[in-house]
Amino acid sequence: MKVSVESRASKQAKKVGIWLATFVLMLVMCLPGLWVVLSAFRPNREILAKPPVWIPEELSLVNFGKIFGFGAEQVGIPVGSYFTNSLVIALTSTVIALIVGVAGGYAFARYRFRFKGGIFLGLMLFRAVPGIALSLPVFMMWSRLGLVDTKMGLIIVYVSLNVPFTIWLIDGFFRQIPQALSEAAQVDGCTPWQAFWKIEFPLAKSGIAAAGVFAFLTSWNEFALASQLTRSTDSKTLPVGLLDFTAQFTIDWAGMCAMAVIIIIPALILTFIVQKHLIAGLTFGGVKG
């Protein structure tokens, strides 16, 4: 009997160990972000204090008011228009990328055609071109076409950035839908378009939404290209605007943290909504040949 008691104890210890490890892990993953979020609600004076103030003495929304231009104190950074630019650019490019991506993904999932593997690989390899390397020629071309510092210029670039990965995901989602469904609908008199729109599209909807979220976040977070292709409030996005807080020698940490929170929140909400579909899309699209 002694043996089984011992093994139960060691099992218990193992369980505690696993929980402890997980706890530490989650702490490491969450704490950096949480510290930034906390700092966004603290005044600069407290952030800069020496010796450090560990327990916040005052928490307020003043930093947010400042960067959006409410209240007495203001920061001379047009965060409001950066926010609008980011939203317009990310939404537009996501919608276009989804339309292009659904068409392309459907073609890969449902048809057999010449050079299929080659075209797929080609699209992926185009995506691998580093943003900063691509930005040089795009910058030169856009400056001739008058697209530098316009929302349009950035939207076009982001669509092409998102198309390959959108195709990868959507291809995977369509493959999970049995082809027999659309064939049955066509036997019953649907045109191929009706069969797609009424049967297959609704089934793939949640997956397509996940691909859309991924595309949105890519555009929302992109920096390397945006930092070179934008100049003014006409087109500057939030990630580029973040650098406005760094002057030569001083950084407005509190303002920067507040802005970071503004960038993070949409990302967190969207990730939370679609995480399940996203994982399914990444793995099925990749493994089930």
Place this chain on the structure above:
Amino acid sequence: MRRARGAIPPAPPLLPRKPPMIRALTTRRTEMTPFLLLLPAVVTMLFVVALPLVFSLWTSLTPYKLTKPQTLYQFIGLTNYIRIFGDWDFWVAFLRTIGFLTVAMNVEFALGLGIALLINKITWGQRGLRTIMMFPMMFSPILVGFQFKFLFNDHIGVVNNALQSMGITDQAIPWLVDAKLAMFSITLAEVWMSTSVFAILLLAGLFAMPRDPLEAARVDGCNPWQVFRHITLPFLMPFAYIAMAIRSLDVARAYDLVAVMTDGGPAGRTELLWTLIARTGYDEAKMGQANAMAYVSTILSVLFTWYFYRKLVAARRYMGGAE
């Protein structure tokens, strides 16, 4: 058993055969459909990626400077390439980039595997943990860079404050100013940002894993290490390659981290290929030379992605055979 609509073997002649001309027309149409569907994607990629790449190949053969537009038409052959290959700074940045990627990817894989195995053991709250793990993946790299710049700041950063309050050191550790520590901090930020890609995909692999082979191996007397080494790990490899392939599409995201954390400093000690390109092209306006470097980095990225894509396809075929 997928049946593709454009599949070659014709249906058994249960139905009366169509007249040859109509048949030719319909087959032509079904053959064209996928290409029509792909047309927008291909056009976009050609216009925004392929065309600029051709253009940058040309500029890399000229002494083009943004300040002197007429230099765009002056052909100088491979001079730019010869110059960068003879440039010690370029090689240092190049090797540093390779080293950085190797270290980061290996650490990310090892940590991701560990995390996946750990979470797989937990029976309660798995979904919540998985969601939390996804957050770093969704952070803007520029934000991750800023976040670590804030934490590692030598005067007000929480890391130094904590170390000093606990009495571990009374000096302010120059995390982002000392060359070696700065490279360490950047790698840490990169690992923090991207480990979850591996963890999540490997976890998905563990979930998908059939139980029978594990049981059988255990019954046959394999120890846990042998089970892991010969059954779990081979099964997980395709998932690891998906993660690698996805990661390799975005390796250059590290540019954002470095740009905000150190911008290649101190004195070029954390300069990666990408920051060097940005500096040469935009700050020094030497577009021709920057494009030559950009080509080297593009080829590097493309080879990297291609390699993991091949691995993925091979692993997938292996899995397909096992099923």
